[in-house]
Amino acid sequence: MPSISDDITRRGFGRGTLAALLAAPAIARAQPREEIRLGFNGDLAASPSAQSGRAAVVGIRAAIEDLNREGGVLGRAFSLIVRDDLSQPPKSIQNMSDLIDNERVVAVLGPTNSGNALAWRHIPNQKRVPVMGCIGSATDITRPIRAGADNYMFRVGSVDRTQVIALMAYAKKNPRSGRIGFLTETTGYGQAGLRDLQEVAQAQGLTAAANERFNVNDTDMTSQLAKLRTAGVETALVWAQGTPIGQLMRSMDKIGYFPTVLTSWAADNLSFINAAGPTLAERPIFLRTVSEDRTPRQQAFFDRIRPQLDADSAYSFAVHGYDGTMLLARAMQQAGNTEGPAVRAALEDLQGRLDGYAKTYERPFTRDQHEALTAADQRWTCWRGGRLAAFDDAVVAGLRPEDFRG
Amino acid sequence: MLATYLQVLVSGLAIGGVYALIALSFSITFTTTKTLNFAQGEFIGVGAFLGVTVLYLVSGEGSFAALAPAAAGGARYPLAAAVVGAVLGALGILLFLAAIRPFAGKPGMSWVMSTIGFGIILQSLGLAVWGPAPVNMPSPFGDDVMRLAGAGVRPQEILVLAVAVVLMAALDLLMRRTRLGKAMRAVAHNPQVAALMGINVAAVMLGAFALSSALAGVGGLLVAPIASASLFMGMGIALKAFSGAIMGGLDNPRGCIFGGFALGLLEAGVALWEAQWREIVIFLLIILVLAIRPNGLFGARALDKV
Structure with missing residues (x-):
């Protein structure tokens, strides 16, 4: 008795494939649009600062939750891909290439350890993918690779x-x-x-x-x-x-x-x-960057995410992660797409006000100034x-x- | 100024005691089997975490990541030391059977790779069980600074030094005064002849690895209250201890102990001059010593017949 597979002729298979190819765009239209993929690359476990990395991820996830509840940006929802670099520069460099080339993220948040940002900041600059620092505080992280070059490194966080x-x-x-x-x-x-x-x-x-x-x-x-x-x-x-x-x-x-x-x-x-x-x-x-005398709004956010934090003291990193993600989303909205150069340009000329948890942002970045939090915010x-x-x-x-x- | 030098002496002896203990553990396997356990660093980390686990389980005080000071009180710390010694000793036997014996007596250095591999497996297992975050371990005698003529020292540092000295003295006696020690030295001298004399060579070698690994585990338990327990803590200590052993002469246990203490004192002393030059000065000195005395300061001069 012939099995089912024997009934599939070569011609029949060809017809099926053709039909599938023709139908493909229609299927793509019918499905929800592809998610906007953000990446996090930083130490979550190994170094003395790992607690800060975990807190930043909590903040980023909270921001994504809020954004997706509002329908996302450009009609697309956000998702987060997390990579632990164990605080090791070689691992961090590898993660960066993996996130950008394989996972196709449109922006990266992190890292936890400043040294790792300094080890790989040429990668996002070459591949033109914006990075929003939220933990590592080394001054040089947001410096352009060359004077006058396009700079894809931004930061909502403390600066040494x-x-x-x-x-x-x-x-x-x-x-x-x-x-x-x-x-x-x-x-x-x-x-x-x-x-x-x-x-x-x-x-x-x-x-x-x-x-x-x-x-x-x-x-x-x-x-x-x-x-x-x-x-x-x-x-x-x-x-x-x-x-x-x-x-x-x-x-x-x-x-x-x-x-x-x-x-x-x-x-x-x-x-x-x-x-x-x-x-x-x-x-x-x-x-x-965040005072211990919290405003009612900061307190509400604190109460919401505190169960996921290792310590009260990690709260500021969650705030940076949250605000950084919100600023990226606002820039994508303004740019009308998620292409790196367009998002960078939008970040450097962000319109309107954004009520963050660290402060209210009004044109936080310019072409030469990539720090959202300054001396007045200490x-x-x-x-x-x-x-x-x-x-x-x-x-x-x-x-x-x-x-x-x- | 005197207080400053005394502080260097105290600090140097405290860390040197750990180096000496681990250096001795290298010497024990080298003198009996002419092999070394390159997983000793991982054994230190596992010993520390095992100690934290025991204290946590028997005391139930505080959380695993931050044990309450009372958790190490009473007989709990010695109990933890006994458990760590026994488990790590068993691990040492396993290491010998799995990673040393298959390659012993054969040409090549396969045992180097196999012990390193054993350590990596152990560390990965440890990461899976305990995670990579460092954990605090309380000291059994509290944490208050004690003053010795202007120099400050913590009870745990004195404990480290005291336990290291007692263990080393006991082992020295064992090696020189007992039949077991004689058997170990005979095996070290010539395994074939020792076997002909009726000594159970395999048992002596097993015992040497069990002892060496137990020392590493106890070393980890001793350092943990000072540096906090971490699976990565052992590498630096084992490297320094190995350097101390090489400097003192690997085949001379007393030389190894001297080398360990010397390294600890050098570290503290050089930091008084220029801390950033510490590692450079120490390793330059080791190279210099080896250039003049290739078998270490107290090593027997070995003649390789070619």
Whole structure:
């Protein structure tokens, strides 16, 4: 008995194929239009900053949820493809090519670690795919590859340079500052921060009496601190990730040396307070983009996503992820398509107002300015009783816009 | 100034104790089987996580990622050490049977690759079970700084040093004063002759790998409260410990211990000068030592007959 497949003749197969080909466009029209694919590339697990990466993804997903509820943009819904780079530059570079070439994403958010952005920022610039940074804060991330070149790197987030300028202004204004010293981690993040510290100190007319480095995995920095103490340093500016800043505070405790500590915002990370312990954690002063005194609107968003966050302190990264995604969507709407060059041009000349959770954006970017959050958007922060709190003292109150130089 | 140097000494000895312990563990397998376990770094990380798991299970205090300080109190920390030692010892036996014995006595260096591979498998399994995020482990004696003539030290650092010294002294006695130690040294000297003398060579080799791996696991448990437990923490420690062992002479256990301590003190000392030059100075020094004394400072001069 012949089986069914034997009944299919070559001619019949050909007819079927032809019919299918003819019908294909009609089928495509009938189906919902293809999704707008966004990518996230960043560390979600490995480095001390992974918690921030996970929070950013929570924010991006919340934005996509809100956008899709409104019907998406250009009649198309959004979807997110997430790639973990384990904080390793080679893996991050590979992810970037994979997202752009294989997954065909129209924009990428991330990464978690600044060094990885610096390792691959030539890729989106060559392939002309906009990147919206929301975690990594190295100053150079959003710098164009060449002067005058089209730049596809944007950021809604904290910027090292902006933080350094504000911290240095504090050090200069504080009558009890005394001599200043630098302590930095030997990673890309720490060393880029050191360059900012040196340049801004020069611009504000300050000189560091000591300049020491430590490894990201070091557990004992007493030797470096002893040198700062010998140099008479009373204000230490620290650029490192959460865990090593915590180890640094423990080392200060060991030798009983407590200068005023002004740090990178990595001190807001749970990894910092875990390493330092709740008492020592209260010493550093740092800057964030979202105040701990939340507006009702910020509080509503906080309550909505808090169950998905590892810690209260990760909230600001979710805000950056949310606002960055919304700005990308607005730019696609304005451009009328999702082509990289058109979206970039739209981002650089965004019309109208956008009520974000970090602030209200009005023309956030220009061709030369790719940072949505600036010095005016910095919030002074510290740890109090195991929680983040707004920091305020006479020096902060006395800071004026003209103090922020560099 | 004196306090600063004392601080360097204390900090250097604390980290040097760990290096010395792991360096000794390299020496134990090298002297008995002429092979090394290149998965020692992964054994350290697994030991640390296993310790956290035991403390979490027996105490039920806090969450796995942030154990309460009380979780390491009482007999829990020694219990964790015993479990880690036993499990890692068993893993060492498995490593010997799976990755060393099939290649032992054969030409080539297949065991190098097979031990590295064993470590990668172990780390991947660990990542699947515990995830890659670092985890805090409380110290059994609290976390308050103790003052010694102006230098500060934490109880865990003293514990690391004390346990390392006690373990090393005990092993030294074992190797030099007991029949088992004599058997181990005989196997190291000449396995064929040792077998003819009625020594169970296979058992001695198994025991050496079990002991070496148990030391790595306990080392991980000791360091975890200082550096927080992570599956990636062991690589750096194992590399430094191996360098210390090479510098002191791999075939001399006492030399290895010396090398480990010397490396820890050098790290702290060089940081007092220029921290960013630390690794460069240390490894240049090791190369220099090996150029002058190819078998390490205290290694026996080996003559390879060609």
